[in-house]
Amino acid sequence: MQHATVVVLGDIGHSPRMCFHVMSLTAKGIPVEFVGYQESKPNDRLLNDPLVTFVPISSPPASLSKLPSIFSLFIKLIWMLCTLSCALFYQTQFSTCLILVQNPPGVPTLLIAWIASKVKRAAFVIDWHNYTSSIIRYNYDLDAKNLTIARKFLKFIANFVARFEGYFGKCAKFNYCVSNSMRDDLKTKWNVNAVTHYDRPPSWKFKCLSVEEKHKFFWKLCDHPDFSSLISQKQEFIKTSSETTLFSYRDKDGVAKLRNDRPLLLISSTSWTKDEDFGILLDALRKYDTSPPPKRSSLMLPKIFVVITGKGPMKEQYLERINKIRWRYVTIVTPWLEAEDYPVMLGCADLGVSLHASTSGLDLPMKVVDMLGCRVPVLAKKFDAIGELVKPTNGKLFKSMEELCNLLVEMSAGFPDTSKVLTELKNQLMEEYSGSWEAQWDANFWPPIEGLLMSKMHEKRRRERFSDDGYSDESD
Known part of the structure; x- marks a missing residue:
């Protein structure tokens, strides 16, 4: 074979x-x-x-x-x-x-x-x-x-x-x-x-999650060393509730529900290198965190729970900066997630941020593909080719810390009940279908490879036939 x-x-x-x-x-x-x-x-x-x-x-x-x-x-x-x-x-x-x-x-x-x-x-x-x-x-x-x-x-x-x-x-x-x-x-x-x-999310790995699936994962994170002290909640949220977390709970009938007072869950993945300037996100979150109280109140800005995945050489340097800041409305976690937990974490997020800046301006970040596969709207750093992936129907682009902060405010205002811009993007993402990895691969990659395999098979059979003919002639 x-x-x-x-x-x-x-x-x-x-x-x-x-x-x-x-x-x-x-x-x-x-x-x-x-x-x-x-x-x-x-x-x-x-x-x-x-x-x-x-x-x-x-x-x-x-x-x-x-x-x-x-x-x-x-x-x-x-x-x-x-x-x-x-x-x-x-x-x-x-x-x-x-x-x-x-x-x-x-x-x-x-x-x-x-x-x-x-x-x-x-x-x-x-x-x-x-x-x-x-x-x-x-x-x-x-x-x-x-x-x-x-x-x-x-x-x-x-x-x-x-x-x-x-x-x-x-x-x-x-x-x-x-x-x-x-x-x-x-x-x-x-x-x-x-x-x-194009990169596309495989249908078996990245998908939109139900409230039940989200709650099960949030409950699982209550035992995770990086999350347990942050999302575990006392049962006092609703007296008849059970399995209460910062984001979700089970009601008296055992039905999983998302909390109306939950923070916006923002996720980003970074290589912690200079070509992905995490400082842009950190400074934008800092500016969001110090928004004047009248502005927070009038726009109904929620707290933001930020999950940053990935590993890299500059991680410790940025963690020092994070720990020096006295956060009031922002929580930042940099967990180590198992491979099977990462797509579920993405599926639980309300908003994604990509800091990828291509060295050539021509490649597209896989992390954004994964986020969109989970139907999570994306805020992405602008470069030449990114418009092929992030469009007005699934996200927005930014160039600077100021632009990113403004987008965070625009997206989160009124969350979770009256966040008009974020809700509209999510609805458009649910309706939009750009195809799975399998469908794209079968259409683009497989046909020429299949043709190649067929020609190889025919060539092998032809050589075997000639070899058999030669053997027959000698035996005669």
Whole structure:
């Protein structure tokens, strides 16, 4: 049977789009070897899929980051070159018909995967999430003036990587990308023809929740170490109620209901890095928290309960800032959630915030896709391509802290009973249907791959037929 090989030179557990590709391929009966780092636990559905074989590779030692940039990049490159080559040439089967690669990171992934595709006579396919070159330029601030000699050399490397990406884009059998803006840029910049395959939430994972489902999760959080002291409530809210939380309760008939005095539940996910400036949200919340009492009263502004998920290098720095502020109307929690709890947490939210600022201006944040899949309106930081995802019918865009604060006030005014703008967006989201991941994948990704598999099958049968004919001639 023909196999497929999916490669991501990153943590498999934090590569949802590639995980969805793998599950979609196995749903068609195609065994998949999934190559990547295993630093966090993937989804149980993926782990329990009998057609998925994980091929783990070791990530570069964290200590390399302490070296000067040029030396660190060089040693990491050698490390990845060796580990990925070992995985693709010695730990995976030769009979693969497809090698699907995520870019970025493209160096050395594209080169090694392309060589492997030639050796194994497999189709080389690239899924473009962003550009490796744009990430290098952003991380090392290579567009600044008065660069040092070291940074000038890094800029030379970034320009070389851009040409490297473009070359292998033209070598690929098929190219897919995450936005129309990226599709057009690939064509203009490198004459690479790509098909836009938007991220969409899988129907089994991200969905709108009922009040009963929300209450069960809120009640579960009462035992969570990050939430228990904040959302557990005494039974005095309503004398005949039970299982009372900050957001919900059960009435005397055992029916789950949302509280009329609950805070607005706002959720955001961040990588805690400089390309996602959490300071914008923090400052906007601070300004909201210090709104004058007459304004709060006239607009009926609720308290806001903020859940920030994710991990990253600047998390502790921002936590120090959060803890130094004396909050009155805002509560901020930065919990660690299990993989199965994250989509439920999203489904319980009233509003989402995305701070993603693309290094290329062309990719789209998966976190926003997840929020919209749970029918949660989104406030997103503005950049070139974001309008393909966040539209007037499902959210609003902001550029600055002031704009974000104004949107928070606009959305929350009168919550939960008379929040006109937020309610209208939620209603439009409930009516709007942009398709599930499965429907999009079957329409965009599968047809050319199916054609490829059919041609491979016909070629194999033709070789077997010729081999049988030759054997018959010799026996005569």
